[in-house]
Amino acid sequence: MTETGTSTAEAAVFWVCAILAVTGGLGLILSRRAVHSALWVALTMISLAVLYIANAAPFLGMVQIIVYTGAVMMLFLFVLMVVGVDSSDSLVETLRGQRVVGILLAAGFGILLVLAIGSALTGVPAVGLDAANAEYGGNVEGIARLLFGEYLLAFEIVAGLLITAALGALVLAHRERWQPRRTQRELSEERVRSGDHVGPLPAPGVYARHNAVDTPALLPDGSVAEISVPGPLRARGDLRPVDAAAVAETEALASGRAALGPADHPVADDPGTSPDEPR
Amino acid sequence: MNPENYVVLAAVLFTIGTVGVLVRRNAIVVFMSIELMLNAANLAFVAFARMQGNLDGQVIAFFVMVVAAAEVVVGLAIIVAIYRSRRSASIDEPNLLKY
Numbered sequence: 001m002t003e004t005g006t007s008t009a010e011a012a013v014f015w016v017c018a019i020l021a022v023t024g025g026l027g028l029i030l031s032r033r034a035v036h037s038a039l040w041v042a043l044t045m046i047s048l049a050v051l052y053i054a055n056a057a058p059f060l061g062m063v064q065i066i067v068y069t070g071a072v073m074m075l076f077l078f079v080l081m082v083v084g085v086d087s088s089d090s091l092v093e094t095l096r097g098q099r100v101v102g103i104l105l106a107a108g109f110g111i112l113l114v115l116a117i118g119s120a121l122t123g124v125p126a127v128g129l130d131a132a133n134a135e136y137g138g139n140v141e142g143i144a145r146l147l148f149g150e151y152l153l154a155f156e157i158v159a160g161l162l163i164t165a166a167l168g169a170l171v172l173a174h175r176e177r178w179q180p181r182r183t184q185r186e187l188s189e190e191r192v193r194s195g196d197h198v199g200p201l202p203a204p205g206v207y208a209r210h211n212a213v214d215t216p217a218l219l220p221d222g223s224v225a226e227i228s229v230p231g232p233l234r235a236r237g238d239l240r241p242v243d244a245a246a247v248a249e250t251e252a253l254a255s256g257r258a259a260l261g262p263a264d265h266p267v268a269d270d271p272g273t274s275p276d277e278p279r
Numbered sequence: 280m281n282p283e284n285y286v287v288l289a290a291v292l293f294t295i296g297t298v299g300v301l302v303r304r305n306a307i308v309v310f311m312s313i314e315l316m317l318n319a320a321n322l323a324f325v326a327f328a329r330m331q332g333n334l335d336g337q338v339i340a341f342f343v344m345v346v347a348a349a350e351v352v353v354g355l356a357i358i359v360a361i362y363r364s365r366r367s368a369s370i371d372e373p374n375l376l377k378y
Contacts, residue, residue: 018288025295025315034307041311044292048318055285055325057337060344064321067344072314072351079355080307083362102301110294117290121283127332139334146338158345165349172356175363
């Protein structure tokens, strides 16, 4: 039984899913935040699952969705929550020119691979899996026959590998507490001794239209008190920028100077909004 | 459309994963790029299985998935352990073995 071409429906599925998969891959390497990369990879995995199913591998397609998008990518997201939001890439190159050389090498590798595959596979007839799937009554049955027959030893070894990996992860993630937990008293004594922030940190700014935690408080001289915004937001760069003109206007109003001249923009009660930021 | 298009797509995805490994500095992103490369290899296996009319390719792809899952578990645990001691997930940081 030979199957040289594929149906039009399959071609449509292929092109849609191929474009989605490549988009996800590009999103992985182009997005600056690791969380966005993880979501892009999830898109790639799902489109690959559809491609498996289109390739007469329904079992692998389901396993792909369950194992990759269900377990692996969610594990990545959990670890991203542990490792923190400030883990976006630094733009400093440790090795000079490494980025350019890396892209060039990878592009050359890709061209070589695609050309080699293109020339090696043209004219190879595709047999199709219909006969192999039908032999034992279906795709799952056929794979089970191979897994628990010919590949039984490999299957057992892989099971051992999985258990070892789980134990290894437990060992690596476990942290032994070497010193007793520090009490609140010790912590406060240490804070007073270090002398930099004895009291609580300043609260975020509260203004007429913004009192969200990303709005920094202003010091009496109009400068931003960065410390008033929670650390994770600061690390992510999610500080709401302060409109300098509005601050100056407020200052002028407070000192009574602007009351005489015509105001060319509305009275600023809101140092938290900058005109160029559409939120 | 020929079934070999699947293999070409796998090559493209593998290349994208290579770029990610070579260019990105965040250990987790590098790890996800490796996952992408493994998936590209899986797609090639599945396509070859179909072209050869033989289910062995699908069984190998299944094994690759299992090994990839084990690798993810251990690798992420290592990344978390390094993050705890170094407070960083950059692959430029851990250079203790260098000297």
